Amino acid sequence: MSLLRAAHIAKSFRGLKAVAGASFEVPERGIVALIGPNGAGKTTCFNMIAGVFPPDSGAIRFEDRNIEGMRPDQVCAAGIGRTFQIVKPFAGLSVLDNVMVGGFLREKTRAGARSVALGVLRKLRLESKAEMPASALTLPDRKRLEVARALATRPRLLLLDEAMAGLRPTECDEMVAIFRELNRADGLTILLIEHVMRAVMALAQHIVVLHHGEVIARGAPAEVVRDPAVLECYLGEETEV
Amino acid sequence: MSRRGIALLGGLAILLLALPGVANAYLLSVATLILYLAYVGQAWNVMMGFAGQLSLGHSLYVGVGAYAAASLFFHFGVGPWAGLWLAIALSVALGCAIGFLAFRFGISGVYFALLTIAFAEFVRIGFDHLQWTGGPGGLFLKVAQRDQIDLANFRGPPEMYYYAILCLAALAFAGCAWLLRTKAGYYWQAIRENEEAAQALGINTFRWKMLAVAISSAMTAVAGVFFAFYYNNLFPEQIFHISRSIEIILGPIIGGVGTLFGPILGAALLTLLSDGITEGLAAMGWEIPGVKHVFYGVVLLAVVLFLPNGIWPPIARRFGLRR
Numbered sequence: 422m423s424l425l426r427a428a429h430i431a432k433s434f435r436g437l438k439a440v441a442g443a444s445f446e447v448p449e450r451g452i453v454a455l456i457g458p459n460g461a462g463k464t465t466c467f468n469m470i471a472g473v474f475p476p477d478s479g480a481i482r483f484e485d486r487n488i489e490g491m492r493p494d495q496v497c498a499a500g501i502g503r504t505f506q507i508v509k510p511f512a513g514l515s516v517l518d519n520v521m522v523g524g525f526l527r528e529k530t531r532a533g534a535r536s537v538a539l540g541v542l543r544k545l546r547l548e549s550k551a552e553m554p555a556s557a558l559t560l561p562d563r564k565r566l567e568v569a570r571a572l573a574t575r576p577r578l579l580l581l582d583e584a585m586a587g588l589r590p591t592e593c594d595e596m597v598a599i600f601r602e603l604n605r606a607d608g609l610t611i612l613l614i615e616h617v618m619r620a621v622m623a624l625a626q627h628i629v630v631l632h633h634g635e636v637i638a639r640g641a642p643a644e645v646v647r648d649p650a651v652l653e654c655y656l657g658e659e660t661e662v
Numbered sequence: 663m664s665r666r667g668i669a670l671l672g673g674l675a676i677l678l679l680a681l682p683g684v685a686n687a688y689l690l691s692v693a694t695l696i697l698y699l700a701y702v703g704q705a706w707n708v709m710m711g712f713a714g715q716l717s718l719g720h721s722l723y724v725g726v727g728a729y730a731a732a733s734l735f736f737h738f739g740v741g742p743w744a745g746l747w748l749a750i751a752l753s754v755a756l757g758c759a760i761g762f763l764a765f766r767f768g769i770s771g772v773y774f775a776l777l778t779i780a781f782a783e784f785v786r787i788g789f790d791h792l793q794w795t796g797g798p799g800g801l802f803l804k805v806a807q808r809d810q811i812d813l814a815n816f817r818g819p820p821e822m823y824y825y826a827i828l829c830l831a832a833l834a835f836a837g838c839a840w841l842l843r844t845k846a847g848y849y850w851q852a853i854r855e856n857e858e859a860a861q862a863l864g865i866n867t868f869r870w871k872m873l874a875v876a877i878s879s880a881m882t883a884v885a886g887v888f889f890a891f892y893y894n895n896l897f898p899e900q901i902f903h904i905s906r907s908i909e910i911i912l913g914p915i916i917g918g919v920g921t922l923f924g925p926i927l928g929a930a931l932l933t934l935l936s937d938g939i940t941e942g943l944a945a946m947g948w949e950i951p952g953v954k955h956v957f958y959g960v961v962l963l964a965v966v967l968f969l970p971n972g973i974w975p976p977i978a979r980r981f982g983l984r985r
Contacts, residue, residue, distance in 0.1 A: 471862065497864035505862070511855035513920075522852040525845045526864040534848070574864050 424449045424578055424610050425470070425501075430479030430489070431634075432465050439465040441634035442479065447578065452604055452611045454625035454642075456618075458655050462634040463614045464506065467580055470612075471503045472496035483578065498526065502576030504567040506583045506614075510555035517542065517551040519566055523573030538573050545569045545599060561592045565599075572603070579603075581613040585620045597623045618656070622646075630655065667983045678828055682821045690820050694892070696933045697827040698885065703913035703925030704834040705881035710911070711920035712838075712847060713874035714854025716771070719760075719778030721906035722785055723753040723879045727886025728896050732803055733795050735815070735891075742816045742887050749883040756781065757879030758872060765868045770857075779904060786902030800897040803890065816891045823892045830888065831926070834881060839922055841877075850874055854920070912958060916965045918972025927974050932961065 423446040432440045440462040447453045455463050469476045475490040482488070488496055497503075502523075511519050520541055524534030542548045545565045550558065555566060564584055571579060581600075585593045597620050603609040615621045621628065621642070628645040630638040632655070638648045645651055681693055702724065709715045730752050731745030760781050764774045790798045811818035816826070841847045849870045852860040861867050890896055900906070917928025936954045943950055969976060977983075 492866075493858075493861040494864050494866045497862060503862050505859065509856045509859035511852050511859065513855050514851055518848065518851070522848050522860070522865075523863045525848055529845065531843055531845075534845070570859075570863060 422449050423447060424451075424484065425612065426480075426482045427466065427470065428480045428482070430466065430469055430476040430481060432462075432469060432474070432477050438634050440469070440476075440631075443631060443634065443636050444479075445629045445636060445639065447610055447612050448627075450604065450608050450610055451626055452600070452613070452624050453627045453629060454621045455612065455614045455629050455631060456616070456621060456655065457631035457637075461631040463631055464582060465634075466631070467503065467582055467614060470496070471501065471580060497574055497576070500575075500577040501580060502571035502574050502578070503580040504564075504571050504582055504584055506586070508560075508563045508567045510558070510563055510566055512554070512556040514555055515551065516547060516553050516555055516558065516566060516569075519555050520569045520573045523570040526574040534573075537575070538569075541569045541572045544572070544603065546595075561588055564588065564596070568599075572609075576609070578610045578612065581611060581615070583614055583616065585615060585617040588617075590619065593617060593620055594623075596620070600624055618646075664983060666981060670983070675832075682824055687820060690824055692933060692937055694820065694824045694827055696930050697824070697831045698888065698892075699910070699913050699929035699933060700926040701827060701831040701834050702882055702885045702910045703917070703929055704831070704838055704922075705878050705885065706910055707914045707920065707925050708838065708841070708850075708881065709874050709878040711914060711924070712842065712854065713850035713871055714857075715761075715871060715874060716775045717778040717878070718775045718904070718907050718911070719780075719782035720878075720882055720910045721902050721904065722756060722778070722782035723882035724886040724889060724906065724910070725782075725789070725896075725898070725901040726752050726756060726785065727883030728890035728901055729789065729795055729801065729886075730883075731887040732801055732890035732896055736801060736803060737794075741814055742891055743814070746884065746887050749887050750880045753879040753883035753886070754876050756785070757875045761872045761875040765871050779907070782902055782904065782907060786898050789898035789902065795896075798898060800895055802896075803894040805894050823888070827888060827892075830884065835922060835926070842922070846870065846873060851920075912962065914972075916961060916972060918974035921972065921974045921978070923978070924972050924974040927977075928972070931973070932958065935961070 425447040428444050429442045430440060431442050443466060455466060457463055468474055470481055472491045472493040472495060480487055480489055483499060483501060488499055511522065517538055520538035521534045524537035528534040528537055539548065542551055545568060547562065547565055547569060550562060558566060568584060585596055588596065600611060601624065604611060625642055628639065628642050629636055630645060630651050638645050638651045646656060682690055685693065706717060706720050709717050727749035730749040731742045734740040734745040734748060735742060760777055764777055769777060789795060795801050807817060808819045811822050849865050852865060853867050853870060857867055912932055913928035914925040916932060917926065918924030936957050939957055940954055943953060965972065
């Protein structure tokens, strides 16, 4: 049963087709990676799902309703959390307050939002930095804060836009372990855009490859990375995975 | 709040409560002005300091609130306690009209600020031509009897006005402190820090920004009613003027935008120093018109250059207080 289903979604910017009728699905409790070269339309897909702008055509179904054309806050309330490729912390607030903002979506009281936030911070191993101003965090911690904030809204589906970019291999592995745990223990469904193949191969159960706004390959990770079309446009002949 | 913070607040409260007993009429009028500016600054701070929406037209709400209550009293003898509600309703309606136009059509930042100036100017020109409220010639209330307190009509000696505005300032302070700890406070700050990220966390930014405008304009309208009954005369040219809006925002900017003590500290410092300078120069035999505004300019420049977050945050850090 798929939790998210994008059917023939398309988006053009001033005549330039960013996404040209792409279809893909994310199964319940699955982890799907959206990969492809720069400009393939990955982030545009994300933005259509997250409600930043509506698709020109096509449908996006989440659970049992169509969400295309909803505002970002409505999409989030429906149960889809997202992180941004370029992190956007609330710099003037503490780490805990940042996450509490997310917690208030499903909790009316400060105490409720606080306990949700503390729980999420523990999962992301940020609890020791709860009282620090978000502006004082290092990049890896900012990436985690981004995830923590989204998780505090208690999403069923989490959209990760290059959550591993700029991390060292060990930091990347830690993040992978965290996401695996969230997927396994909490049943969180994840759709990720990622260039770091190390993380993609370790996380994804299913890969969708976009090129020029179209899906050129899809399948299990081991198959996709051997696909000649994928090798040619994205991974390159020499890539060792 | 820390023990130090409570001690500081307690000391301040005692000082302010006891002030009419020791101060002369002039000092009391200065103190009243400080508290008035602290109160309006607090109201402005809800919009700018908490929710990040820059209003440069808060004189609009002061003026509309003042005229609403004063004209009801002047024409129909309706007391300010009833007039207050009309004042609030009109101000909130105007604030929401501005907010709706801006937030619905994506006008933000300096363009939003320009819109707030434009509305204040429209209304100023409107009142200049509204004969019912005296037009440019002004609206005058009968000066209060100084020896008896008439609470129902809010007429009385300066001490009464002092305590009234002290009450308002204290309520605004407590109210803002409470608001900051609620969902609204968190959501406003999130919108202020990064609106896109706020939206992605499920915040309907339009709705929460409108709430900030409504609360801020309602609070400011109450200040307008106080203004009308304290000063007893209203001129569109004065009360709606942009310099009044600037005067309102200088306190919080110099004290610290988004902080709770900033508006109070800023209002006190500015008023005390500018009045001190004017008085000091007068004592030396120099009458320099406009010296107050030069002083405002210099202080603003110094704060922007050396303490861009205002005076309060470094003080709070130094003494281990929050906000």
